[in-house]
Amino acid sequence: MILYQDRFMERDELHIDVEDRGYQFGDGVYEVIRIYNGVPFLMTEHLERLERSAKAIKMSLPYSLHELDLKLKELVSNNQLIDGIIYLQITRGVAPRIHQFPQGIEPVLTAYVRELPRPLAQMANGGKAILVEDIRWLRCDIKSLNLLPNVLAKQEAVEAKAIEAIQHRNGTITEGSASNVFIVKKGTIYTHPANHYILNGITRQFVFQLAGELGLPIAEKAYTKEELLTADEIFFTSTTAEVSPIVTVDDQIIGNGKPGPVTIQLQKIYDRYVADLSLEKH
Numbered sequence: 001m002i003l004y005q006d007r008f009m010e011r012d013e014l015h016i017d018v019e020d021r022g023y024q025f026g027d028g029v030y031e032v033i034r035i036y037n038g039v040p041f042l043m044t045e046h047l048e049r050l051e052r053s054a055k056a057i058k059m060s061l062p063y064s065l066h067e068l069d070l071k072l073k074e075l076v077s078n079n080q081l082i083d084g085i086i087y088l089q090i091t092r093g094v095a096p097r098i099h100q101f102p103q104g105i106e107p108v109l110t111a112y113v114r115e116l117p118r119p120l121a122q123m124a125n126g127g128k129a130i131l132v133e134d135i136r137w138l139r140c141d142i143k144s145l146n147l148l149p150n151v152l153a154k155q156e157a158v159e160a161k162a163i164e165a166i167q168h169r170n171g172t173i174t175e176g177s178a179s180n181v182f183i184v185k186k187g188t189i190y191t192h193p194a195n196h197y198i199l200n201g202i203t204r205q206f207v208f209q210l211a212g213e214l215g216l217p218i219a220e221k222a223y224t225k226e227e228l229l230t231a232d233e234i235f236f237t238s239t240t241a242e243v244s245p246i247v248t249v250d251d252q253i254i255g256n257g258k259p260g261p262v263t264i265q266l267q268k269i270y271d272r273y274v275a276d277l278s279l280e281k282h
């Protein structure tokens with residue numbers, strides 16, 4: 001079953017209005033939350049980002065973060081989900097189509113779960129990335145429903161048999177089509193600063209914590225296409241990709257063409273956090 005507003009219902013009972021502003025304008029925000037062994041991972045961080053995204057588009061959330069937390073956990077248990085994701089979106093609501101905010105409408109919340117295994121082969125072997133121009137707007141810090149540039153970038157990657165498209169603005173690497181991108185150079189990890197050019201990934205922030213625990217130097221510092229291509233290691237992060245290595249960019253082999261030691265260390269400690277969730281009661 002799915003969650004619609006604060007009610008659970010079967011998916012085929014859900015009615016989405018043709019004039020829902022999410023449908024017509026992409027006027028809304030969303031989150032994807034990982035479930036490991038039936039337990040949400042970094043749920044509070046995701047819900048707090050949802051609140052920030054909503055505020056950034058001048059939309060108020062229909063429920064408190066605590067209420068959302070409880071409803072989403074109920075959604076997971078109702079569906080007996082063990083390993084997968086929650087997709088949660090909130091649109092500005094339904095009204096006769098006008099560009100400006102309609103008055104007196106209520107946000108529309110929908111959420112559902114999907115089974116999803118961890119991408120173990122991708123994490124172990126890494127894959128190829130392509131470089132693409134970042135053609136997005138200047139508020140990439142908002143997790144909004146408007147994803148057309150991301151869709152086009154990822155499609156280009158798939159057509160080139162790559163697992164991610166790495167975007168650049170005038171030669172400066174920003175982030176992936178649906179991930180944050182890191183390089184390792186002489187033992188230091190670099191990633192683009194969390195400003196309006198990127199989404200501040202929850203996994204990205206978790207990697208900062210992990211690097212701290214490992215005593216690995218990490219810096220929020222933008223780097224160029226050339227620095228990417230000559231990096232010792234490249235990896236990208238997202239809720240579903242976790243820490244995934246990139247071993248080829250366009251036709252350039254990165255390092256020795258295998259996942260590097262810093263990437264592997266981060267994956268191992270990440271793994272321990274996931275394993276610890278299995279010990280949690282639920």
Ligand code: PSZ
Pocket residue numbers: 032150175176177178179180198199200201202203204237238239240241
């Ligand atoms: O299943 C998938 O393919 C997912 S789940 C989350 C994402 C993809 N992407 C999130 C994302 C993003 O869309 C952009 C543009 N930048 C960074 C990220 C990583 O964010 P977190 O770590 O919060 O998932």
